[in-house]
Amino acid sequence: MAKRRLKKKVKIGLIVVAIIIVLIIAIVVGINSYKKHQTYIASYEYKLEALGYKDDQLEYLLKQDNKIKDAILNKKYNEHIVDFLKQKYFILNNLDAYLEYYDKNKNDSFEHIISIVNVNANYDHYDHTKETNLDDGILMLVNKYNYLPEDYDPTDIVDVKNWYCYGENQIKDEVYQKFIEMFDAAKEADKKLIISSGYRTHEDQEDTYNSYVDRYGVKKADTLAARPGFSEHETGLTLDITTGTATKDTFEDTEEFEWLKENSYKYGFILRYPKDKEDITGYAYEPWHYRYVGIEVATKIHELDITYDEYYAYFLAN
Ligand SMILES: [Zn+2]
Structure with missing residues (x-):
């Protein structure tokens, strides 16, 4: 009798243990799949x-x-x-x-x-403008959305010897030294580079722009000259280059222009307003207008074949 009762107890005991084991397994599996589900729900x-x-x-x-x-x-x-x-x-x-x-x-x-x-060209010119970051030094961006403070007075502006330019011109010393190197290299290749316009003061630009406004009105004036503060020439980092004989209209066809296309970046200069990029730069093609940005950046821009505005937005501003 006692033996049978014991047997029954053992049997019940085993069943309970089995149930507990099954329950534990079910709980573990449940927790795991719940966790997996939660992880999935949280996943990208x-x-x-x-x-x-x-x-x-x-x-x-x-x-x-x-x-x-x-x-x-x-x-x-x-x-x-x-x-x-x-x-x-x-x-x-x-x-x-x-x-x-x-x-x-x-x-x-x-x-x-x-x-x-x-480059902000989804806005109209001179709309959504801001003061340029002067801490960028030779890389400062000046265009139709980024302007120089009215009292901006660049340092190290020097006179250009008339051997290198037409009329009286000034430019930042660093730019001048690089121009002379470029001038010499061009000369070696029988090309003659002459500066036709360098640094302009805010007042110069104001006079030029206002005289156009007086003559033609704002709309037309905006196509002929940059507004004061918005001209790269006010930085002292920009040069208009010509040859002994060419005019602005014929410069594109000169050997000097061909030479500059291949070599100017080696001296830190870039063609600032390339052909067919008016919608990006805000300026019609100007084969004569060169901007100094230093050799490293000029080389990169030459390789990437992009405008300075695009370069600045992607590599410097962001
Ligand atoms: Zn120019």
């Missing part, structure tokens, strides 16, 4: 997919920095975000502006929209 993959990204777009986005993924998660799904992200000069802070510009200019290329927005 889940969140981006929930926003509407899938296939190639999703795959591309998942490879981006978290900063980019976080920014995208803060926006509504947009089928063109990935197109913009794939562009070389994409700037995250400009993403909304790219999309906005695209909405109004659907036939424009993504690459071109990136250029336009990066």
Whole structure:
């Protein structure tokens, strides 16, 4: 009798143990799959997919920095975000502006929209302007959106010997020394470079601009001269170059211009207003206008074949 009771007790005991084991297993499995689910819900993959990204777009986005993924998660799904992200000069802070510009200019290329927005050219000239950062030194940006303070007075402005220029001209000393090196190298190649215009004071620019305004009105004046404070010539870092015989209209056809195209960057100068870039630089093609930015940056710009405005936006401002 006692033996049978014992047997029964053992049996019940085993069943209880088995139940407990099964319960433990179920709980562990449950916790694990719950955890997995929670991790998935918190993942970029889940969140981006929930926003509407899938296939190639999703795959591309998942490879981006978290900063980019976080920014995208803060926006509504947009089928063109990935197109913009794939562009070389994409700037995250400009993403909304790219999309906005695209909405109004659907036939424009993504690459071109990136250029336009990066340099603020989605705004009218002289709209959304700000004072330039003088701490940039020889790399300071002066264009139709970035101006020099009215009392800006560049240091180290020196007179150019008349051997190197027409009329009276001044320029920053560092630029002058580099110009002389370039002049000598050009001379070795039988080319004659002459400075036709260098540093202009704020007052010079004001007089020039105002005389155009008086004669033709603001609209036309804006196409002929920069507004005071907005001219690169006021930095002392800019030169208009000509030859012994050419005029501004014929300079493009000279051997000197060909030589400058191939060599000016070696002395730190860049062609500031290239052909077909008016919508980016704000200026018509000026084969004679060179800006000094130093050899390192000039070389990079030469290699990348971009305007200074684009270079500044991508490599210096962001
Ligand atoms: Zn010029």
